Amino acid sequence: MSRYVIVGNGTAAIGCVEGIRFVDPLGKITVLSKENHPAYCRPLISYFLEDKTDPKKMLYRAETFYEDNGCEVLYNVSATALDPETKTLTLDSGDTLSYDKICVATGSSPFVPPMENLENVKNRFSFLTLDDAKALKKAVKPSSRVLIIGAGLIGLKCAEGLRAITKNITVCDLADHVLSSILDAKDAAFVQKHLEANDLKFTLHNSVAKFKGNTAIMQNGDEIPFDILVTAVGVRANWGLVKDAGGACGRAITVNEKMETSLEDVYAAGDCTESTDISDSLIKVMALMPNAYMQGYTAGINMAGGEKVFDNAIPMNSIGFFGLHMMTAGSRKGQMKTDIQKDSIKRFYKEDGKLIGFVLIGDVQNAGVYTNILRNQIPIKSLSEFNIKKSPSMATYDEEFRRKTLESVVK
Amino acid sequence: MKRVFVKEEWCLGCHLCEYNCAYANSGLSSMVKALQGKPIFPRIHVNGNDSVTFAVSCRHCTDPLCVKSCISGALHRENGVVCIDKNKCVGCLTCMLVCPYGALVQDETGTVTKCELCTKNSCGTPACVAGCPNNAIVFEERCEE
Numbered sequence: 001m002s003r004y005v006i007v008g009n010g011t012a013a014i015g016c017v018e019g020i021r022f023v024d025p026l027g028k029i030t031v032l033s034k035e036n037h038p039a040y041c042r043p044l045i046s047y048f049l050e051d052k053t054d055p056k057k058m059l060y061r062a063e064t065f066y067e068d069n070g071c072e073v074l075y076n077v078s079a080t081a082l083d084p085e086t087k088t089l090t091l092d093s094g095d096t097l098s099y100d101k102i103c104v105a106t107g108s109s110p111f112v113p114p115m116e117n118l119e120n121v122k123n124r125f126s127f128l129t130l131d132d133a134k135a136l137k138k139a140v141k142p143s144s145r146v147l148i149i150g151a152g153l154i155g156l157k158c159a160e161g162l163r164a165i166t167k168n169i170t171v172c173d174l175a176d177h178v179l180s181s182i183l184d185a186k187d188a189a190f191v192q193k194h195l196e197a198n199d200l201k202f203t204l205h206n207s208v209a210k211f212k213g214n215t216a217i218m219q220n221g222d223e224i225p226f227d228i229l230v231t232a233v234g235v236r237a238n239w240g241l242v243k244d245a246g247g248a249c250g251r252a253i254t255v256n257e258k259m260e261t262s263l264e265d266v267y268a269a270g271d272c273t274e275s276t277d278i279s280d281s282l283i284k285v286m287a288l289m290p291n292a293y294m295q296g297y298t299a300g301i302n303m304a305g306g307e308k309v310f311d312n313a314i315p316m317n318s319i320g321f322f323g324l325h326m327m328t329a330g331s332r333k334g335q336m337k338t339d340i341q342k343d344s345i346k347r348f349y350k351e352d353g354k355l356i357g358f359v360l361i362g363d364v365q366n367a368g369v370y371t372n373i374l375r376n377q378i379p380i381k382s383l384s385e386f387n388i389k390k391s392p393s394m395a396t397y398d399e400e401f402r403r404k405t406l407e408s409v410v411k
Numbered sequence: 412m413k414r415v416f417v418k419e420e421w422c423l424g425c426h427l428c429e430y431n432c433a434y435a436n437s438g439l440s441s442m443v444k445a446l447q448g449k450p451i452f453p454r455i456h457v458n459g460n461d462s463v464t465f466a467v468s469c470r471h472c473t474d475p476l477c478v479k480s481c482i483s484g485a486l487h488r489e490n491g492v493v494c495i496d497k498n499k500c501v502g503c504l505t506c507m508l509v510c511p512y513g514a515l516v517q518d519e520t521g522t523v524t525k526c527e528l529c530t531k532n533s534c535g536t537p538a539c540v541a542g543c544p545n546n547a548i549v550f551e552e553r554c555e556e
């Protein structure tokens with residue numbers, strides 16, 4: 001009987017369990033969970049702030065998941081070292097575990113750039129875990145003045161959640177526009193207007209030079225007094241286990257299409273890995289939940305002796321703020337086509353007759369048709385229609401694909 | 412497992428399937444009360460172009476991308492049927508970003524709604540199929556490739 005160990009207990013880990021069990025109903029699975037919770041939906045922590053969900057509803061799988069899948073979970077346990085020679089893992093308790101196949105699904109940790117006097121700020125929070133969100137929710141009062149450092153996806157989701165509690169929220173970022181990882185400046189301005197209409201205040205192209213008690217002295221000289229500070233600047237892959245064991249890493253753990261690392265019988269999946277973005281062939285950390293699941297599932301199948309590759313990863317985001325939805329996928333390069341309406345923006349990016357990226361703000365209906373065209377690199381010429389003014393649909397595809405989809409069982 | 416399939420050459424483009432779907436899932440006994448004067452959110456949609464129309468609803472894929480991509484754990488499979496737990500859905504719309512067929516929609520609650528083959532309403536068998544005047548939509552078992 002095979003012995004599987006999974007380090008981490010997030011989305012990638014659950015994918016891995018499901019992948020293993022798809023092939024091997026019997027092998028022993030041990031899951032190591034640093035957090036003292038069954039796997040939950042990490043992106044929902046902002047919805048938890050605004051009471052749109054609760055820890056029970058946030059569970060990623062049924063309460064009986066681990067039992068149903070014959071998994072042992074060790075809570076409050078961290079793995080500290082991996083030895084691929086002896087195939088053992090050392091835990092922070094000092095115990096060791098041996099494995100036949102191991103999957104490192106350790107996610108990422110907040111990265112906080114140095115800021116003078118930051119360590120003396122009392123009410124300081126990260127926003128990555130359920131425990132972070134619980135602590136933050138407890139600390140914030142309707143009268144609280146909140147300063148959020150970072151106007152990226154996590155910082156803004158945090159701001160949206162906190163808006164249900166307090167109106168006094170300022171977000172700062174070194175970048176000159178919000179959501180700089182997914183939007184260009186023009187589109188970001190459109191989104192920022194909407195955020196400001198919902199009472200968020202911004203100071204961009206600006207960062208904290210130092211803290212004086214509960215006042216942030218900004219680079220431009222402004223002083224921002226606050227009661228609560230949230231740092232949401234960025235994250236770094238938790239790659240230590242693999243890196244320290246001599247495994248290949250770039251900006252995160254290097255994996256191939258089967259999710260194998262360079263170490264024998266060591267797999268990795270999720271936010272701690274980097275892989276190829278097929279829209280521009282560059283190696284990236286695509287820290288997204290769907291990718292984490294798919295990678296974990298792929299790792300699991302291969303660990304259990306099955307065969308699976310995950311070779312069409314693309315960065316993609318579906319995110320909404322105060323009712324305004326936006327979806328982005330692939331890269332913003334190549335030839336751009338734009339349609340701007342009063343309440344919506346659509347942009348397509350093409351190269352060599354193929355769709356390599358899109359940005360949709362406000363009108364996101366059936367966007368999955370575009371994602372599919374992008375992911376499967378379907379030539380635009382082969383489509384029945386591709387009209388930026390119209391929502392995509394099954395009518396976008398060619399007749400053969402459409403008939404096959406509507407007349408037979410699809411995968 | 413039985414699924415809904417569409418014969419596009421028989422589709423009249425009458426949109427009755429959309430109304431029957433919205434009515435079946437309204438939980439109301441009166442069709443008028445369920446549909447009159449308000450926006451409806453059917454789980455099947457007539458798509459098409461100048462020369463052809465066809466109804467599109469969830470394909471209940473054997474390896475559904477929406478379930479794998481769901482960030483709230485709301486989408487899941489029950490005996491092969493892709494179902495959504497509206498209680499868990501937060502309306503992030505990631506499923507709409509990944510479904511290649513455009514089978515999911517956001518309804519008036521802000522959460523996502525989709526075809527569950529009428530397994531969760533009082534019909535028990537798809538209302539779109541039962542009400543299609545030209546048998547362009549069928550409910551049957553076809554083999555997986």
Ligand SMILES: Cc1cc2nc3c(=O)[nH]c(=O)nc-3n(C[C@H](O)[C@H](O)[C@H](O)COP(=O)(O)OP(=O)(O)OC[C@H]3O[C@@H](n4cnc5c(N)ncnc54)[C@H](O)[C@@H]3O)c2cc1C
Pocket residue numbers: 007008009010011012013032033034035042043044045046077078079080105106107108127128129153154157158238269270271272287288289290292317318319482503
């Ligand atoms: C506020 C917020 C909003 C987000 N919104 C979205 C969104 O809308 N859409 C989207 O696609 N993605 C979103 N994400 C990203 C998404 O949450 C991640 O991509 C996903 O959770 C990655 O899963 P994972 O399993 O790789 O890592 P994680 O979920 O981070 O799980 C890793 C786990 O491993 C544990 N661990 C680490 N080291 C060890 C060790 N040595 N021993 C034992 N355990 C260890 C960690 O404590 C952690 O619990 C969001 C993230 C945040 C924080």
